[in-house]
Amino acid sequence: xxxxxxxxxxxxxxxxxxxxxxxxxxxxxxxxxxxxxxxxxxxxxxxxxxxxxxxxxxxxxxxxxxxxxxxxxxxxxxxxxxxxxxxxxxxxxxxxxxxxxxxxxxxxxxxxxxxxxxxxxxxxxxxxxxxxxxxxxxxxxxxxxxxxxxxxxxxxxxxxxxxxxxxxxxxxxxxxxxxxxxxxxxxxxxxxxxxxxxxxxxxxxxxxxxxxxxxxxxxxxxxxxxxxxxxxxxxxxxxxxxxxxxxxxxxxxxxxxxxxxxxxxxxxxxxxxxxxxxxxxxxxxxxxxxxxxxxxxxxxxxxxxxxxxxxxxxxxxxxxxxxxxxxxxxxxxxxxxxx
Amino acid sequence: xxxxxxxxxxxxxxxxxxxxxxxxxxxxxxxxxxxxxxxxxxxxxxxxxxxxxxxxxxxxxxxxxxxxxxxxxxxxxxxxxxxxxxxxxxxxxxxxxxxxxxxxxxxxxxxxxxxxxxxxxxxxxxxxxxxxxxxxxxxxxxxxxxxxxxxxxxxxxxxxxxxxxxxxxxxxxxxxxxxxxxxxxxxxxxxxxxxxxxxxxxxxxxxxxxxxxxxxxxxxxx
Numbered sequence: 388x389x390x391x392x393x394x395x396x397x398x399x400x401x402x403x404x405x406x407x408x409x410x411x412x413x414x415x416x417x418x419x420x421x422x423x424x425x426x427x428x429x430x431x432x433x434x435x436x437x438x439x440x441x442x443x444x445x446x447x448x449x450x451x452x453x454x455x456x457x458x459x460x461x462x463x464x465x466x467x468x469x470x471x472x473x474x475x476x477x478x479x480x481x482x483x484x485x486x487x488x489x490x491x492x493x494x495x496x497x498x499x500x501x502x503x504x505x506x507x508x509x510x511x512x513x514x515x516x517x518x519x520x521x522x523x524x525x526x527x528x529x530x531x532x533x534x535x536x537x538x539x540x541x542x543x544x545x546x547x548x549x550x551x552x553x554x555x556x557x558x559x560x561x562x563x564x565x566x567x568x569x570x571x572x573x574x575x576x577x578x579x580x581x582x583x584x585x586x587x588x589x590x591x592x593x594x595x596x597x598x599x600x601x602x603x604x605x606x607x608x609x610x611x612x613x614x615x616x617x618x619x620x621x622x623x624x625x626x627x628x629x630x631x632x633x634x635x636x637x638x639x640x641x642x643x644x645x646x647x648x649x650x651x652x653x654x655x656x657x658x659x660x661x662x663x664x665x666x667x668x669x670x671x672x673x674x675x676x677x678x679x680x681x682x683x684x685x686x687x688x689x690x691x692x693x694x695x696x697x698x699x700x701x702x703x704x705x706x707x708x709x710x711x712x713x714x715x716x717x718x719x720x721x722x723x724x725x726x
Numbered sequence: 727x728x729x730x731x732x733x734x735x736x737x738x739x740x741x742x743x744x745x746x747x748x749x750x751x752x753x754x755x756x757x758x759x760x761x762x763x764x765x766x767x768x769x770x771x772x773x774x775x776x777x778x779x780x781x782x783x784x785x786x787x788x789x790x791x792x793x794x795x796x797x798x799x800x801x802x803x804x805x806x807x808x809x810x811x812x813x814x815x816x817x818x819x820x821x822x823x824x825x826x827x828x829x830x831x832x833x834x835x836x837x838x839x840x841x842x843x844x845x846x847x848x849x850x851x852x853x854x855x856x857x858x859x860x861x862x863x864x865x866x867x868x869x870x871x872x873x874x875x876x877x878x879x880x881x882x883x884x885x886x887x888x889x890x891x892x893x894x895x896x897x898x899x900x901x902x903x904x905x906x907x908x909x910x911x912x913x914x915x916x917x918x919x920x921x922x923x924x925x926x927x928x929x930x931x932x933x934x935x936x937x938x939x940x941x942x943x944x945x946x947x948x
Contacts, residue, residue, distance in 0.1 A: 441856055467858040474856075481853035485871040485945075495857035497867075526947060546857070 389416035389452075390550060390582050391440055396449035398435055398606075409435040411606035412449075419549075422576050422583045424597030424614065426590065426629055432606040433586045437552050440584065441473045442466040454549055471499050474543030474581075478555035480535040482527040488514065488538050489523040495545040513541040517571065533564035540571060544579070551575060551583045557592055569596050590629040594618070594689055602626045615690045619660065636685040636695045638724065646682055647725050652702035654725040655712060659686050661693045663719040668711065669699075675707030698724065731918040736910060743906035744926065746820050750892045750902055753824045755885055758831025762884070765791065765832060766839020767865055777851065777861040794833040799891050802826050803898060823900035827891060831884060838880035842873045875946035882938025886931050893927075903927055 398410035409432045417423045427433045438444040439451055442458050451459050456469055482491050489510050496506045514520045517537040527535055536556060543551055553572065557565040573596050576583050585597060593600050593614060600618075601611035604625045610617050621627045631637070637656055638646060646654055657665055669679055679699050686695035701708045715721045765787065771777050772784040797805070803826045807817040810825040817825075846869060854864050870877070893904020903923050911919030 443852060443855060464860070467860060470856060470858040475853070477849060477853065479847075479849050481847070481849035483850055483853075483868060483872065485868075485874060494854070494859075494867075498854075498857050498859045498863065528947070542853075542857070552856075 388419060390419040390454055391415070391417040391584065392450075392452040393439075394450040394452075396439065396451060397447045398432075398439060398444060399447040408606050410439065410446075413606075413608055415601060415608060415611070417582060417584060418599075419582055420576070420580050421598045422572070422585060422596050424585045424587065424593035424600040425603055426587055426593050426600060427603035427625070428588055431603040433588075433603055434554055436603065437475075437554050437584060437586045440550070440552055441470050441475060471495065471546045472548050473550045473552060474540075474546075474548040475552040475554065476536065476539040476543050476556045478558045480527070480532075480539045480559075482535055482538055482542075484527050487524050487526055488519060488530070491527065491538055492541045492545055495542060499546050509545065513544060516544075517541045531564075532560050533567055536560065536564075536568050537571065540568075540575065544575065544581075547579075549582060551581050553583060553585045553587075555586055555588070558587070558589065565592070566595075572596060590618075590633045593629075594633055598690075602629065613690065615692055615694070618689055619692075619694050634685060634687050634695060636683075636687075636697075638683045638698055642683060643725055646698070646700075650680070650682060650700040652680070652700040653708050653723060654682065654698060654700050655715070655721050655723045656684070656696050656698045657715050658720040659684075659693060659695045659697055660719070665697065665715065665719070668714045668718065671714075672701070672703075672707075672711045675703065675710045677701055677703035677707045677711050679711075729916055729918070731916075731922055736919060739910065740906060740922075743901060743903045743923075746901035746905075747889065747892055747903045747927075747930075750820060750824060750827060750895060750900060751885065751888045754827040754831050754888050754892070755881070757824065758828035758888075759835060759881060759884065761828065761832035762835030763839055765836035766843065767869070769836060769840040770843040770869075771861065771865065777864055791833050791836055794829065795837070797830075799826070799830055800894050802830055803894065818899040820895070820899075820901050823892070823895040823898060827888060827895070830891060831888060834887070835881065835884045838884065839877065842876040842880055843869055845876070846872050875942045878938055878942040878945055882935055882942070885934050885938070889927060889931060889934075 393413050393415040396410055396413045397408055399406045399408050413436065425433055425436060435444055439446050440453055446459050449459065450457060453469065454472060458466060458469060483494065486494065492510045492513050493506050496509060501509065511520065514523055517540055519534060519537050522530065522534065527538065530538065557568050560568060569592065572583055575581050585592060587593060597614050599612060600614045601608045602617065602623065602625055609623045610621070610626050617626060618630045621630055659665060672679055679701050681697060682700050683698035684696050686693055688694060701711055712721060712723065769784065769787050769791070772780045772787065774781070806826050806829060810817040810822050813825055814822045816822055850868065850872060851864060854868050892900065892902050895902055896905025896908055903926055907920050907923035910916065911923060
């Protein structure tokens with residue numbers, strides 16, 4: 388049963404140059420308890436899309452159902468109780484500078500009308516969870532970026548939401564802090580079963596924590612599926628660009644030109660995944676009078692599965708090389724990239 | 727004619743004048759300041775894209791503020807005399823002058839309030855909306871606390887401006903230090919009285935600015 392459902396959703400902004408569709412007919416369903424990534428370049432409509440979930444932006448047409456509530460039709464005042472069941476964290480953290488760390492975390496509880504004693508207990512519990520109990524009386528200006536985002540997460544979780552929206556939540560952080568925050572989000576997902584919608588332009592974020600992903604381009608979902616399916620077999624140039632941003636394993640035009648200049652043999656690129664036994668074929672290449680050299684590539688992992696490609700130079704008589712390529716093709720996808 | 731400061735002659739009127747100035751300034755700061763805060767918040771929150779975004783209300787408010795603000799205070803003083811009479815019962819005297827002073831301050835300080843609220847990061851307002859806070863709650867528990875430091879500095883500026891404007895109040899029998907300096911100093915060729923009055927006003931302004939800076943520093947925690 389999906390917890391967030393988009394049905395043919397559009398969002399149009401009026402600009403001096405005429406109406407612009409930021410979201411252009413999106414169908415999406417996000418299952419309870421999963422971490423769902425939405426990846427796209429800036430201007431793709433990601434930030435608008437995530438704001439349609441809690442009604443910070445209202446849709447122009449279609450339907451958005453969140454946790455059983457059709458939020459496309461209800462007025463702003465009726466949205467407020469729905470919002471207390473949806474936490475949100477931001478790229479720039481958006482903490483209240485006039486309030487202490489504890490005051491920031493307590494704010495949603497005040498809004499929801501919790502009595503003071505329950506509020507204090509909940510704040511302590513949350514700060515303990517994000518590891519910032521000793522900073523309770525500090526002000527946001529006194530914290531590092533990673534600490535600020537932890538406070539943001541504690542604030543977002545205050546009212547026990549079922550959904551957490553993470554809008555570029557690690558884009559302002561350094562790589563190490565990014566890992567800490569992603570680990571914390573994973574913990575939130577595992578321990579509390581909270582569904583997380585992660586909006587990002589960083590492939591690495593999706594690769595590390597998302598179960599499923601949608602690729603957004605010009606307000607449309609161009610690909611979606613499990614992270615492994617989408618990125619092991621990208622169908623669109625956008626998805627391909629994202630995959631090469633973390634795993635640049637296939638030679639591009641420049642790489643090929645360089646390889647051709649240095650290597651005389653035929654050059655092929657073979658895909659590598661779990662169970663593809665390239666080594667077994669290559670160690671027998673000598674039987675066809677063929678030697679090989681590894682010239683490009685890499686193997687990484689996506690969702691605990693091996694993933695990547697290797698580019699080989701095959702040196703020997705043409706017939707023998709053809710045999711080796713045929714044997715490789717029997718076990719994986721192979722493309723001859725330069726003769 | 728006495729060309730020097732003479733405590734026996736000037737003292738009582740001088741102290742009374744200080745009292746009148748403090749009374750006018752304090753009452754104006756409270757009445758005009760609160761009105762200014764209300765108008766300023768209304769200007770801010772009705773502008774395009776804000777929490778109560780309303781083009782018509784914003785246009786009207788903006789027009790009125792721009793209409794009243796450029797009127798020289800001495801003209802406003804006379805122009806609102808009927809209103810003053812309606813409220814206070816007369817348009818002459820220390821209490822009466824609080825009406826035009828408050829009006830001038832209300833419209834003047836509304837711009838200062840608006841400017842300070844505009845500098846608040848829209849992201850924090852979005853964060854408050856995202857946890858289900860309504861617009862009124864956002865105004866009182868978020869906007870004003872977030873802008874408190876600059877607001878205190880803004881109101882300190884207004885306070886000093888009121889002391890300045892209150893000097894004109896002498897023209898309609900408002901009394902105060904400005905009037906004292908003119909009536910007992912300038913018009914009687916007594917420079918000592920003028921300078922002592924000016925020095926008192928300077929001390930008052932210094933004191934107010936010091937308190938304002940201290941409070942703002944506390945609010946800004948730096």
